[in-house]
Amino acid sequence: MSELLRIENISKRFGSFYANKNINLTVEEGEIHTLLGENGAGKSTLMNILVGLYQPTDGKIFLKGEEVHLHSPNDAVSKGIGMVHQHFMLVDAMTVFENIILGDTNAKEIVIDREKRRAQIQELAQRYGFRIDLDKYITEISVGEQQRVEILKALYRGAQLLILDEPTAALTDIEVEGLYDVMHKLVEEGKSIIFISHKMREVMHVSDRITILRAGEAVATVKKDEVSAQELAAMMIGRDLAASSFEKVISGGSAVAELDHVSYNRNSKHYGLNDISMKIRSGEIVGIAGVDGNGQTQLAQVLTGVIAPEEGTISLGDSKILVYDPNNFILRRTAHVPEDRNLQGLVGDMSIADNLVLRRVETDKFSSLGGAFLKKGAILSYAKEMVEKYDIRSRSASQTVRSLSGGNQQKVILAREMEAEPDLLVVAHPTRGLDIGATRFIRQQMIDARDRGVGILLISADFDEVLELSDRILVLFEGQIMGEFPGENPPVDEISLAMTGR
């Protein structure tokens, strides 16, 4: 086998942050090469460099021994690199055929020669054993078929190297099998595949070689046959375990929230919950460890009343919840720092002050005559107080929150939620995308809240964060709890293996 792609010392810097640092990687012809890494390990950045969306800060890319510069996606396509994105880039209102020829820059003719192209596509489909009706609309075909259309699209453009970004994320088990077949067929025909994943089972099943990325660096490249799943998990997640800077507690408090056999959308591995029972006590932080998209979103949302469980019950304090509605949960002293700050947490075009009082405008403190007259002065001075207390860096309290940095937006949410003096605080990805200063501040706030007796559910894709903050750790995988671990001296190896479903 000869080498198709070689990446030498590729680095990509955003500001002072290295998303990729000195990455070396080779892909042979006819090889399935897996990139394994957690969220934020730098997989996407590296792939975006390969498809010409990003320019590397440093380093070289060679295709078949020749150095190439990929200035645009078109460059990448013309040099035989094709990508199938996790979220498909298809036009729903068009047919399969139209999608495949859409934007094909090799075309020189003015009028599309449909017959010729159809024949070409059909020939391709036949060679790789795809059974696809070219005249169906995208909306009419299954997700698995859509993915095949994406692959076919890349092949039609002459791809030698296919990048599949978490291709199994949206597929059912049977479709995943079909995908494996397609992948094997592709490599038999001499194509190469870069397979991006963080699921141990499929990585062990399908790869020839595996490169592990961690915090922007390539930790190791190993042959599949020479490594065990356990070793891989350790490489992917494993790190010098710095002792947590926070003291862990074992809470003897009463349960502020209890889930009793809760299920939601049970058949979905990625967007459902399957028979979850757990307790959150006052004065403890329960961390949910797990790779993103294993039901974390749904867990946060059933616990804040955004969605209603299909089976099972939730109790807050002593009372069973009958009405699943965010307001009902808020009235029962539940606070929520949602995973998507801008979409779910804030009204971007309103001011800091307005967002701080979002839930309390009708209280006597902020309006008189039963809500008929807003005390704008009181709102503003309260906001100034909060800006001070929560260190929200802004020019004024009447600045729109949209114009704040992510860290300061998060502080606005945190201020609003903490000031409501909750019993239960549900926090999802609290420091995602934040700088070190804001991260530290927000973590300290959570610890302080715990020490005041708040029960906290922490959901985070950042494993370090879970280890750092949690007094108890639960691992969520495909909507199920895989195990419970202590927060004090957590057994990292066991937890990381549980996160990958073993």
Added chain:
Amino acid sequence: MDNSRKNLVNIFVPVLSILLSILIGMIIMAFLKANPVTAVKYLVIGAFGTKQNLGTTLTRATPLIFTALCACFAYRCGVFNLGGEGQFIMGSIAACFVSLKFGLTGIPAVIVALVCGTVAGGLWGAIPGVLKITRGQNEMIISIMFNYIATLLMGVVYTNWLREGSVPQTAQVPKESQLARIVPGIRVTWGFVIAIVIGLLIYYFLFWTSLGFKFRAVGLNQTASRFNGYPVRRYMLSAFIISGAVAGLGGAGELMGTQFRLINGFASGYGFDGVAMALIGQLNPIATMFVALFFAALRTGSTTMQAATGVPTSVSDIIQALVIVFTVAGMALTQLPEFSTFIGRFFGRKEAQAV
């Protein structure tokens, strides 16, 4: 951007758009071999020059203010009510029935007619609202469709149910039941005052009450509002009903104060005019009223302009259309990041954005 600076832009763009449109209008006038300055002078005289002309302008502005406020309120609350015209018509139909069939006269007739018109408009607005929140239907399409239904229903009313004589039109609202004029001899009625009061009320509601605050929050981000415990769907339905009621009141007022009878073409175009005005007014109720007044002035003044200088009234239509184009384009422009940078440089300080 700061709120204050954003407000500045919100005023600056429409004003600049209006000036630019008038400028282009004047160039067109010059091409038509008229003296643009004279033509504009007659346009202004025609709109505001005499008490009678001013009265006509305010009269023409009245229904536009109502439909514009209807759109303005709905959009502020995140529902896209394009059915202002239908709601306006339903209001006028209800008022027409009250004044012709209920046997009431005088002030009671006026009050009952206005109230019934408001209710009718609100109910007509409630239908697309209910379909949206319970069935997820697109409220824009439904509300537009309901415009046609209302228009055709009005047709039935003036050709059949309330037809008077051989001409397809309803009987006239009796003299004693008509909305009174503010100053005898000048056309403008108390309907104009009601429009202004409604506009101020809407402004107060949106910006000075806690419920209005919540309505606006829903309008800006439904998801965040829901996560924060707001009854989002109830608010959206309420917004639809209120905005429909405003249009319905406008329709009743128009019937009782200006037109006095339903006839083919009644209220035609008011709905979409209102939408355009609300957008030019940056969804600010007070600014929206001024825009409506400006459009009414262009329409009233253009007749005088045509008579005096021969410039056709369609030039005023062109100016109106240009205002819409420029405002929409201008606002889109200000959304670009380049614009922020430019403004920042213009004011001599960098956007102090903490990273």
